[in-house]
Amino acid sequence: MRQEFAQEERTVATAAAAPVWSVDPRNGKRREQVAVEATAAEVDAAVRAAHAARAPLADRGLRAAFLHRAADLLDEAGEQVIEAADAETALGPGRLTGELARTTYQLRAFADIVAEGEFLGVLIDHADPALTPPRPDLRRYKIPLGVVAVYAASNFPLAFSVPGGDTASALAAGCPVVVKAHPDHPATSELCAALLRRAAADTGLPEGVLGLVHGFRSGLDLVGHPLVTAAGFTGSVRGGRALYDAAAARPHPIPFHGELGSLNxxxxxxxxxxxxxxxxxxxxxxxxxxxxxxxxxxxxxxxxxxxxxxxxxxxxxxxxxxxxxxxxxxxxxxxxxxxxxxxxxxxxxxxxxxxxxxxxxxxxxxxxxxxxxxxxxxxxxxxxxxxxxxxxxxxxxxxxxxxxxxxxxxxxxxxxxxxxxxxxxxxxxxxxxxxxxxxxxxxxxxxxxxxxxNGWPTGVAVAPAQHHGGPYPATTSTATSVGATAIERWLRPVAYQDTPPALLPPELREENPLGLPRRVNGRPAGA
Missing domain, CATH: 3.40.309.10 (Aldehyde Dehydrogenase; Chain A, domain 2)
Incomplete structure (x- = not known):
């Protein structure tokens, strides 16, 4: 995961349609031309299509169904996906079979998290005029940030790439995604993106909910796009730090959750x-x-x-x-x-x-x-x-x-x-x-x-208590990219004070019409 983005730091070709080749690492030979590097206009189109998908993705039922369908389609196409990934990475069918299982498990796990609803963090404190000072009525929950840019990793062509944990957790949060494909597995990326788009169409969501772009320049265009609200990155310290600095230097800085380097x-x-x-x-x-x-x-x-x-x-x-x-x-x-x-x-x-x-x-x-x-x-x-x-x-x-x-x-x-x-x-x-x-x-x-x-660090279990992150330069934030709480990276809290009941979002209404887990006046309140 450490070399990929930095390796693309080179003189960007002046041609608008530079070819993207799939290469066999076992012999260094080109296999096929998969795509062309995205122009700034094409990156803009992908981001705008994702932005337009926010409203339909807000439906939690559709989100959960979409994630389940994506997992099913990846499993159904498993033989083709593993063959494509092995041809581009030489990781081997055994390793990739396990990675595909991990990837589909993540998608289904986040679908269940969406359906259950606790990730919304609903908190209600009723007004109490007897307190000093008096407390107003306060109702808080979390909403999606918006379009998320995901930078795929080299060494996990599935679990940390197009259908991987960053994508799954962002979609679960209600954030459409545009993935910057890794140049080491462009064919695998295209195949997985097509399956996710098909899953979106099958469940009534716009296919633009998942965008895919290729090329070094597209990565810079993505992090600077005004409609991109956050980014997830797995790669080198050099490349990740460059993108992190670019995210912070925007007129409106955005969260950049980067995994950069680790000695372990x-x-x-x-x-x-x-x-x-x-x-x-x-x-x-x-x-x-x-x-x-x-x-x-x-x-x-x-x-x-x-x-x-x-x-x-x-x-x-x-x-x-x-x-x-x-x-x-x-x-x-x-x-x-x-x-x-x-x-x-x-x-x-x-x-x-x-x-x-x-x-x-x-x-x-x-x-x-x-x-x-x-x-x-x-x-x-x-x-x-x-x-x-x-x-x-x-x-x-x-x-x-x-x-x-x-x-x-x-x-x-x-x-x-x-x-x-x-x-x-x-x-x-x-x-x-x-x-x-x-x-x-x-x-x-x-x-x-x-x-x-008394164990070894290789092997990162996908579980609610997992934390895959660490102090800089391991990551640029305190968040995790693995496990249930990875979804928190793509959400922000909003509190409503003394808001008329008819104007409240359904998630915060007193009668709890959506049956969400929540805490009321500091105590758990069941669905």
């Missing part, structure tokens, strides 16, 4: 390594090489102990990573960036490569990992490069002498999507004499939006 640190205590070094080494290898290391929550920095216990962990990791087959990255530019990144890091003083990451073939890369004394990362210097994400199948094992070195390194880390802690049995139970488990957990909590204990 892991801390392994000496006790944990002593009890299960082999298991942790194998688990780390599986997590850091999953999807050829192209997951946004890949563990990129691991703090592991020196000494015999740490040596056992290193031996296990070496064996597991050595057995990993070379894989194809999403495109040639990502491959070049990976090779350059690992080469530069491996040349730093004190850095060793027990398994050297690099070129596995003409179009593939091989997994590996680097080691470095943790003390090298505790102070500012050239080794700061090891504290930056390197997209691909590589991680850095920083070996510490004591807890003070762990603390010093953690103090230098930026925000992350995840942080992981592996503890010994007594530390996990809180029965260790030194209280190390609780202390390390408290130290990791400020660094990440999700803290994992």
């Amino acid at each position: 640190p892991v801390v392994i205590t000496e006790a944990a390594a002593g009890e299960r070094a082999e298991q942790i080494g194998a688990g780390l290898a599986g997590s850091m090489t999953l999807g050829v290391g192209q997951f946004c929550v890949k563990p990129g920095l691991v703090l592991a102990p020196e000494g015999e216990r740490g040596d056992r962990l290193l031996t296990s990791l070496t064996a597991a990573v050595s057995d990993t087959e070379a894989g194809v990255l999403l495109d040639r530019r990502m491959r070049d960036a990976f090779l350059d990144g690992v080469r530069t890091r491996a040349q730093l003083p004190g850095v060793q490569a027990p398994v050297t990451p690099g070129a596995g073939g003409e179009h593939t890369v091989s997994a590996g990992f680097l080691t470095v004394p943790a003390a090298r990362l505790a102070t500012e210097g050239p080794h700061d490069l090891l504290l930056e994400e390197c997209f691909g199948p590589v991680t850095v094992l920083a070996r510490y002498a004591d807890e003070a070195e762990i603390t010093a390194v953690l103090a230098r880390l930026p925000g992350n999507l995840t942080a992981t802690l592996h503890l010994g049995e007594a530390e996990s139970a809180g029965s260790d004499d030194e209280g190390r488990g609780a202390r390390l957990l408290a130290g990791l909590t400020p660094l990440a939006g999700r803290v994992v204990v």
